[in-house]
Amino acid sequence: MKVLSPVAGTVGPLSDAPDPVFAAEMVGSGVLVDPDRTPGVAVAPVSGKIAKVHPHAYAIATPEGVGLLVHLGIDTVRLNGEGFEIVGPVKGQVVAGQEMIRWDPAEIEAQGLSPAVLVCVLDTAPGSIATDLLGQHVSVGDPLFEAPEAAAKRGRRAS
Template sequence: MFHFKKEPAPHTDDLLAPVGGQVLSLSTVSDPVFAQKMMGDGLAIKPNEGDSVVVAPISGEVTVAQGHAFGIRRDDGLEVLVHIGVDTVNLQGAPFTIHTKQGKTVRAGAKMVTVDWAQITAAKLDPTVMVLITNTKTNLAQLKVNYQQIASGAVVGQATAK
């Protein structure tokens, strides 16, 4: 009788852009919590007007689903938080329609949130979208980011777990 060792499913280190727009360094974000990487390393995207759908940057289990922010844990333990806009939590969910829930498994590129950018700009808030590796210190080995204009769902970089 033969016994075959089951290999773990391969995972990708690719990070997809949750929205289309200009990829920026976190250090340029107006909120010091993000700019100083207090919530982890990552990237920011100044979204294109009209790009109202925010997609999952990675595949994994949804750990947070709050409208203005959602988190996903990859199979290798890397945790990614997408935060839509600066201080948008103060809008109490108004500009966001969430299409997922905590505990759900999603694939990279899945529709997560629809955003009404007009409500964010009318409130005079910064619409920049942050992609943060919240367990940077314990789980991130390397982060590579392509700082350029990018389409939603395109590969924006790679995050390699330890």
């Protein structure tokens, strides 16, 4: 299953995240996207059911049972929604590429926070995400990586 980039920016390893929990892939394996410093809208990386939406993060469960988390910035929960606008659904279904949250990474950075966007496949082992895009620039909606088959199988059993 292809996972799309929720934002435009430069792809890096999740180990570069300036947060030890994400960097150690405790939430799940994935990648970091250092976003372009222009206002924009983060999109759904996959189609599926909305599991949770916060102003700074959202999670989607695919029909195959794979859970994905998109987290906009580090420690942005402290902003209590300031600088973020939810423009997508907060429950129900979403399609890959659908707009979710409007934000400005430069504004986040101006407040002394990292605007790094973390894309994690929930409940996957560290290092289970592979991409050949490290160091490359991606646009919103470009393919980012393939979700590991094990995650989809595990999700189907849990359903």
